[in-house]
Amino acid sequence: MTHRPRPGSRLRRPFLIGLTGSIGMGKSTAAAMFEREGVPVFDADAEVHRLQGPGGALVATIEARFPGTTGPKGVDRQKLGPLVLGNTHELAALEAIVHPAVAKAQRRFLMRHRARDVVVLDIPLLFEKGGWRKVGAIAVVSAPAWMQRKRVMRRPGMTAAKLKAIRRLQVADRVKRARADFIIETGRPKSATHRQIRAIASCFRAR
């Protein structure tokens, strides 16, 4: 497999693969597979969990803007989620608190791995927030919609209404597929997905 970087994207070290996909499509699972192939992964969602978790740097700021949504374990997502998912204004206020801190952590990650050939940035909102412009290649995880729904509805606290609100916030899967440099198919056995990821990783190693 070969890959020609998109016109305008700089050939630099490390080469940045942006990994994205809609809810439940398999980003975290794919990210773990890249790590198993020796490719460092920046996990934006994990960083949000750290910042919002026990003793997290953003807990106090979130409590000040969204009173009653935090406790000893940090942010209580079951309380914060319903206030922001489906409410554009409130979500924008939360994003204004969270996204700059995630961007800072991402810069630290890139500094730490500056000598590597390739790294993966696992960013759920890569298309929605413009991060796609900064990466050399875009990998989209994707599975049939019925499978996505089945996976997501198994999660504790998930409801049809919550899933609908989240899907409305996200660029549609068919649009993501159309804009991808690589589509990582996750509607198949994990071993097949892993083989595909191994091929992608090897194509960027030692460029």
Ligand SMILES: CC(C)(COP(=O)(O)OP(=O)(O)OC[C@H]1O[C@@H](n2cnc3c(N)ncnc32)[C@H](O)[C@@H]1O)[C@@H](O)C(=O)NCCC(=O)NCCS
């Ligand atoms: C709203 C919150 C509290 C809901 O938490 P909860 O644990 O219930 O859901 P979870 O984080 O697993 O998200 C569920 C789905 O919604 C998506 N989602 C989360 N935030 C956003 C957002 N700002 N815009 C679009 N989709 C979003 C996620 O990518 C995921 O697919 C939480 O997602 C949050 O703090 N979001 C703001 C930070 C953010 O933008 N995170 C996503 C990118 S790093």
Ligand SMILES: Nc1ncnc2c1ncn2[C@@H]1O[C@H](COP(=O)(O)OP(=O)(O)OP(=O)(O)O)[C@@H](O)[C@H]1O
């Ligand atoms: N071939 C496959 N590739 C990836 N995931 C798979 C595959 N087959 C089954 N799955 C399952 O699908 C689910 C995907 O969940 P995962 O947490 O990776 O998705 P996500 O895109 O990170 O979700 P979110 O957007 O909510 O953070 C997991 O339970 C995983 O085990």
